[in-house]
Amino acid sequence: VIKENQRNHYKIFESSITEDFKEMLTIENELRRAIKQKQFEVHYQPQVDISNNQVIGFEALLRWKHPSRGYISPGMFIPLAEKTGLIIEIGDWVLREACRQNRKWHEKGYGPTKVSVNLSVKQFLQKDLVKKVRDILQESKLDAKYLELEITESMAMSNEAYIMDTLKGLRELGVNVSIDDFGTGYSSMKYLSQFPLSKLKIDQLFIRGEQKQNQAIVKSIIHLSHSLDMKVIAEGVETKEQLEFLKGEKCDEIQGFYFSKPVAPGKAERFFSYS
Numbered sequence: 001v002i003k004e005n006q007r008n009h010y011k012i013f014e015s016s017i018t019e020d021f022k023e024m025l026t027i028e029n030e031l032r033r034a035i036k037q038k039q040f041e042v043h044y045q046p047q048v049d050i051s052n053n054q055v056i057g058f059e060a061l062l063r064w065k066h067p068s069r070g071y072i073s074p075g076m077f078i079p080l081a082e083k084t085g086l087i088i089e090i091g092d093w094v095l096r097e098a099c100r101q102n103r104k105w106h107e108k109g110y111g112p113t114k115v116s117v118n119l120s121v122k123q124f125l126q127k128d129l130v131k132k133v134r135d136i137l138q139e140s141k142l143d144a145k146y147l148e149l150e151i152t153e154s155m156a157m158s159n160e161a162y163i164m165d166t167l168k169g170l171r172e173l174g175v176n177v178s179i180d181d182f183g184t185g186y187s188s189m190k191y192l193s194q195f196p197l198s199k200l201k202i203d204q205l206f207i208r209g210e211q212k213q214n215q216a217i218v219k220s221i222i223h224l225s226h227s228l229d230m231k232v233i234a235e236g237v238e239t240k241e242q243l244e245f246l247k248g249e250k251c252d253e254i255q256g257f258y259f260s261k262p263v264a265p266g267k268a269e270r271f272f273s274y275s
């Protein structure tokens, strides 16, 4: 009986690996098709100046409008896109699309707002990233000061000499770089103070937690940002209480469902009446 059981276990294990693998290949193929068939969209979530409630920018968030599965969240497919290298092509498209859209809004007389674009590890480590960003800005006629790139702590804190060069190159272009999900990774305080970074984005985890410890962390990150001459934005703000706390602590900007979920570009235009 025991033997039988073990054999069954083995079989189940083996077949689930095959299933996972098949599933992965399917999604990979579907991702390739999605690029060709233009199934990706960029949605925009407003970033608000806490002192006057003005919309000063948007985070560009990728959406996959799958023909039969509906909207698929980036958390589901970005890791696979990263693994297969498809993220480069997809990421270039997001960057181009976000710059084009923001420029279009400026031409309509809105804003001028900034647009923040998330970079994945592979994108950030591209040797020609600075040149690529420069070309896309030129092509879309967007002034560099209206583009911000978001990287994570782990991306910034690896291979520091190389990262420093890339960050300097971006800064010379006039593009700002912020650290996303700050507080969940590992940051070297040495590099945090030396790198040309413009903003820390406090991870939603600390904003949502009601405990005293989370509030202490939020206060410290706000203080740290300002001491290092950086701006600070709180992500995932959902309630008035969270907003009031952040206002009291002199956080600069907020982003979250309290103000708005990420929306399609047409819907984002209604926020311009606030700015």
Ligand code: C2E
Pocket (backbone or CB within 6 Å): 045, 060, 061, 062, 073, 074, 075, 078, 091, 094, 118, 119, 120, 150, 180, 181, 204, 235, 236, 237, 238, 255, 256, 257, 258, 262
């Ligand atoms: P992120 O850059 O930290 O983006 C913030 C995420 O939090 C977004 O999820 C946003 O919809 C969500 N969010 C914003 N406000 C609230 C709130 O008040 N409450 C809650 N519960 N959630 C909120 P989304 O759009 O699903 O994106 C997930 C992650 O996928 C992003 O996290 C980012 O790491 C990645 N991602 C999205 N678009 C891109 C992209 O174009 N390129 C790359 N490389 N990564 C992307």
Ligand code: MG
Pocket (backbone or CB within 6 Å): 059, 118, 150, 180
């Ligand atoms: Mg982000």
Ligand code: MG
Pocket (backbone or CB within 6 Å): 180, 181, 201, 203, 235
């Ligand atoms: Mg984040």
Ligand code: MG
Pocket (backbone or CB within 6 Å): 180, 181
């Ligand atoms: Mg995140």
